Amino acid sequence: MKADMEHWASRLAALAAEAKVPGASLAFWHDGQVHKCAAGVLNTATSAPVLTDSLFQIGSITKVWTATQLMLLSEQGRTTLDTPVIDVLPEFRLGDQQAAAAITLRNLLTHTSGIDGDLFLDTGRGDDCLRRYVAACADAEQTFPVGDSHSYCNSGFVIAGRVIEQLTATTWDQALRDQICAPLGLTHTWTLPEDVLRFAAAVGHDEHGAVAPQWGLPRSVGPAGLICATAADVVTFGRAHLTPGALLADPAAMRQAQVDLPNPYAGGRQWGIGWSLDEWDGRQVVSHTGDTIGQHAALWALPEVGTVIAVLVNGGDSVAFQHHLVSELLQELHQLRVPAPLGPPAEPVEVDVDAFTGVYERAGSQIHVTSRDGRLCLRTEPTGILVGLAQPRTLDLTAVDATTFVGRTDGDSMWDAVVFENRPDGRSYLHYSGRATPKIS
Structure with a gap:
């Protein structure tokens, strides 16, 4: 079905108002073209409008980009996913050095390293910030033995970013531009605030609509969540994962299940290489979301129908807003039903708590x-x-x-x-x- 963008611009604005979302940007690939629209404001203090070329923080969707960078290096024969991290970074240390020696790149990209990994440490703005971050992980503890379970790990992706630096002999930010942004022609995708400030960019907001007290996260967590981009650029990146040769010779390899999730009710049932994996109405869905300080992003790709959707917002009831929007959109485009999130049972369940x-x-x-x-x-x-x-x-x-x-x-x-x-x-x-x-x- 052909997309009616006047309708979707109206629905974007209406759903954003209902969810008290200050500003939102929607882009999707369907029927051979990118469709895009925007609503609201970038900043409630200035009332600057959201345009389709405005940049938002995409948060942890960045992790898919970092995973793609390592997959590119693997396809080039410069490493493998089963290479131990310590083979590339001999200085890599953890509180449990046996665990550090056992962790592979695959463990980092599938969140199965076991590293207690929400270390949001500012190691400065210098080009050595990732090296210094990895050094600071020397005291990090294990949540579980390597490969024993799944736990979302920001630190693991910073370590992966440092591996990329070592293999490419440049900074992660520059490698991202060389490996992904330039080949895909992405002109509105950046990682450093001095680059983002050249464009109209969103700021985050708290639950009351006030501007968040801090704009962004430190550079040292870049490979885990520091990309800023337009929704259209995010869609272009997502499309590359459905098109062999656009970036990767075999992008489908990243969509192969690597581990079952112990909580399969929070966005996916399994994890691939960088991607969360699920099934909606009998069709595979690969996705990732991203939260920063008052901003939230979501990317969905449906390989069987070729549709890619990105929604970027800067506050409000973002999860409900994005769920309602993608549900309406996929119902209209493909008559596909997005499952409702798990809720309370119809009848009470007695449990010894x-x-x-x-x-x-x-x-x-x-x-x-x-x-x-x-x-x-x-x-x-x-x-x-x-x-x-x-x-x-x-x-x-x-x-x-x-x-x-x-x-x-x-x-x-x-x-x-x-x-x-x-x-x-x-x-x-x-x-x-x-x-x-x-x-x-």
């Missing part, structure tokens, strides 16, 4: 799980550099089955899924927000 209470902790977050009257309550507290940037959250949990719960904060329309895991060896984990958080007490 006492085994799940306690304190769970990982880098950047401490989670307290308490019970009252047979119900669980989860409260997250940011720690370290995230204090003041990430907000505490409290979820009253409702059981879906013996180990799966859902909850949402006041004002949110979407439910979050939480999965508890008690292992036979005595280890216990809480799987939430893509992370495996070990129980410490």
